[in-house]
Each structure stands twice: as structure tokens, then as C-alpha cells.
Amino acid sequence: GDSAVELKFKDMPLPLVTPYMAEFAGYKIEKGQMSLDLKYTITDNKLEAENKLFIDQFTLGEKVENPKAVSLPLELAITLMKDGDGKINLELPISGSLDDPQFSVSSLVFKALGNVIGKIASAPFKMLASLVNFGSDEDLSLVGFSEGNSELNDHEKTKLDAIAKALASKPALSLEVKGAAFKDLDWPAMRYEALKDQLKKIKAKELRAKGERTRSEYIELSDEEYKELLAQQFIEKFPLLADFSIFGTPRLKEGESGDFYEVARQKLEALLPPEEQRLNDLAVLRAGNIAKYLQELGVASNRVFLLSTELDPERSDPEVSVRLSIR
Structure with a gap:
């Protein structure tokens, strides 16, 4: 048969429920008031309940050593759940069997609360997105960049x-930014600059031989100088593919097709192994640009932490992205 029950628990002081919490997440509860509105339907000894749970000024106390506790960033979840006045309002669907010898309403409530907290703690950015009604279901914890580039586009x-x-x-939350760069995606887009730097070094050497001392990074190559140095390098490194004609003009040998300078650039670029320093600088710039933009939006600088950058961090996303986390 069916029976419906309505129960209201008003202002139960929370330390009473500490044993569950310590079991659940390894914390004692310092203070807080909890009210529960439970609407039950019991069908064939199965309990179905819609719960409105209201917790006021939920404050965690000391951590309790408990090997069975789920390891969750509980403080983070609680901060995310509280509204501006420190209140938490939750709807908890609950179900259980009355035949279960372990059956008790409070343990079911805590199991349900545990599930909610677990969800929030494992996907805090989803919770953030819902706080500000962010329209898209995109992952706010990933900031995308184009290959080899550190600029933020409008979408990001x-x-x-x-x-x-x-x-x-x-106000209790802060953000961590972990700059990243990827050899497979970023390096191909950065090789051209690396090649130009190599050509500038050769130019600097030539100038030194003439008695001019200029550091290679201060050299600006004209289009003509660039082509000349490129041709020279290409023919030196790939004598089977190209040579100079009797008039001294560079050319591709028989059977090679394409624009000479384009082919030269591609072949020479392909010789360059990824430079960790260059990739790392890119990762640092990306994180810096995220932090700078957030500061322009009024986020205090002491709330944005730059973590050490990483080359080729594990990623589920095939695109270039920098990962954010909340603490």
C-alpha cells in the first residue's frame, strides 16, 4: 500500500550529526543549524522522499582521522553551496528500503548530502557556471588558445x-592557473620564429667577421636578407634537393616542385627539435594573460595563483588549453 508522511525538523543543531560527517568526509562540524522538510511516500516498504534541506552557518571543525572517509574538498563544496548570507538550500531526492536493518532517515539524508557534495566537489566549475547563469554547457575550467599563441580570444x-x-x-574562493604548452600542437606553429632566430644568428656571425658586433636578437632581417640566408642554409643542408644556378640564383633540382623558399622553409623547420625554453615561455605568457585579464575585470591579484607551468600535461581535450582550478 501507499502512505504519505510529512515531517519537519526545525533548527536541529548540527554538531549532533557529527558522527555521520566524520564518517562521511573526515571532519567534525563546528556549528550550524539544520532544518529539514521531508515529504515521504512509502510504497511496498520502499521509501521515496523529496527533501528540502536548509543549513545555516555550516562551519567545519577539525579533521578526524578516518580511513573510511571519502576524500573530498569539503570546504570548497560548502563554500560553493552557501549563498551570500551563509545559508545552504538543497533539494535532496532520497530513496531506501525500510527492510534495510541499517535504515535511518538521518543516514539517508547524509548519504544524499554526500552525493550532492561529491558532485559539486568533483565539478566545482559547473557549480560556478550555475551561480552566474552561464548559458553554455562548456567547461569553464579550460581556457583555450590557438596553436603557438598566448592571446585570449573573445570566446574564451x-x-x-x-x-x-x-x-x-x-569572496572565500581563489583561482589557480596552470600555464601549459604542447609540443605536438604548439611547436609546429612556433618553428618559423625559431628558424628566423637561427638565420639571425648566422647574420650576426657574418657581421662579426666584418668587424660589426651586434647581438642576434637586435638584428632585423630584410626580406632579401631572409631569402638569401634561407637559400644558403637550405642548399647547404639539402644538397640533393637544391643548388645555385650558374647565375647564382637558388633553384630546386629536377623532380622537386613547389616554390623554392616555401620548400626551403618547410624542410629547414622540420629539422628543428622542440625547444623547451620557448614552449615554457609560451606557457608562462598564457597563464599571465589569464591572470591579467581577470585583474582587469576586478579580481584581486591575491586571489589568482599562478602554478608552475607544465609541458604536455595530460589532456582529454584535443585542443590547446590551460587548466584552472578553484581553492
């Missing part, structure tokens, strides 16, 4: 706009 800025808004509503 809208994500950071949403994060800045969420941070404004949650």
Missing part, C-alpha cells in the same frame, strides 16, 4: 567574465 574571455562574476559572489 566570455568564460573568464563568468568566472570573475562568480568569484565576486564568493
Whole structure:
């Protein structure tokens, strides 16, 4: 048969429920008031319940050593769940069997609460997105960049706009930014600059031989100088593919097709192994640009932490992206 029950628990002081919490997440509860509105339907000894859970001023106390505790960033979840006045309002669907010898309403409530907290803690950016009604279901924790580039495009800025808004509503939170670069994606887009730098070094050497001392990074190559140095290098390194004609003009040998300078650039670029320093500088710039943009939006600089950068971090996303985390 069916029976419906309605129960209201008002202002239960939270330390009473500490044993569950310590079991659940390894913390004691310092203070807080909890009210529960439970609407039950019991069908064939199965309990289905819609719960409104309201917790006021939920504060965690000391950590408890408990090998069974789920390891969750509990403080983070609680901060995300609280509204501006420190109140938490949750709807908890609950179900269980009355035949279960372990059956108790409070343990079911805590199991459900555990699930909610677990969800939030494992996907805090989803929670942030919902706080500011961010329209898209994109992952706010990933900021995308184009290959070899450190500039933020408008699309990624809208994500950071949403994060800045969420941070404004949650003063306890701060953001961590881990700059990243990827050899397979970024390096091919950076090789051209690396090749030009190589040619500038050769130019600097030539100038030194004439008694002019100039550091290679201060050299500006004219289009003509660039082509000349490129041809010289290409023919030196790939004598089977190209040579100079009797008039001294560079040319591709029989059977090679394409624009001479284009082919030369591609072949010489392909010889260059990824430079960690260059990739790392790119990773640092990316993280810096994210931090700078958030500061322009009014996020205090002491709320944005730059973590050490990483080359080729693991990624689920095939695109170039920098990962953010919340603390």
C-alpha cells in the first residue's frame, strides 16, 4: 500500500550529526543549524522522499582521522553551496528500503548530502557556471588558445567574465592557473620564429667577421636578407634537393616542385627539435594573460595563483588549453 508522511525538523543543531560527517568526509562540524522538510511516500516498504534541506552557518571543525572517509574538498563544496548570507538550500531526492536493518532517515539524508557534495566537489566549475547563469554547457575550467599563441580570444574571455562574476559572489574562493604548452600542437606553429632566430644568428656571425658586433636578437632581417640566408642554409643542408644556378640564383633540382623558399622553409623547420625554453615561455605568457585579464575585470591579484607551468600535461581535450582550478 501507499502512505504519505510529512515531517519537519526545525533548527536541529548540527554538531549532533557529527558522527555521520566524520564518517562521511573526515571532519567534525563546528556549528550550524539544520532544518529539514521531508515529504515521504512509502510504497511496498520502499521509501521515496523529496527533501528540502536548509543549513545555516555550516562551519567545519577539525579533521578526524578516518580511513573510511571519502576524500573530498569539503570546504570548497560548502563554500560553493552557501549563498551570500551563509545559508545552504538543497533539494535532496532520497530513496531506501525500510527492510534495510541499517535504515535511518538521518543516514539517508547524509548519504544524499554526500552525493550532492561529491558532485559539486568533483565539478566545482559547473557549480560556478550555475551561480552566474552561464548559458553554455562548456567547461569553464579550460581556457583555450590557438596553436603557438598566448592571446585570449573573445570566446574564451566570455568564460573568464563568468568566472570573475562568480568569484565576486564568493569572496572565500581563489583561482589557480596552470600555464601549459604542447609540443605536438604548439611547436609546429612556433618553428618559423625559431628558424628566423637561427638565420639571425648566422647574420650576426657574418657581421662579426666584418668587424660589426651586434647581438642576434637586435638584428632585423630584410626580406632579401631572409631569402638569401634561407637559400644558403637550405642548399647547404639539402644538397640533393637544391643548388645555385650558374647565375647564382637558388633553384630546386629536377623532380622537386613547389616554390623554392616555401620548400626551403618547410624542410629547414622540420629539422628543428622542440625547444623547451620557448614552449615554457609560451606557457608562462598564457597563464599571465589569464591572470591579467581577470585583474582587469576586478579580481584581486591575491586571489589568482599562478602554478608552475607544465609541458604536455595530460589532456582529454584535443585542443590547446590551460587548466584552472578553484581553492
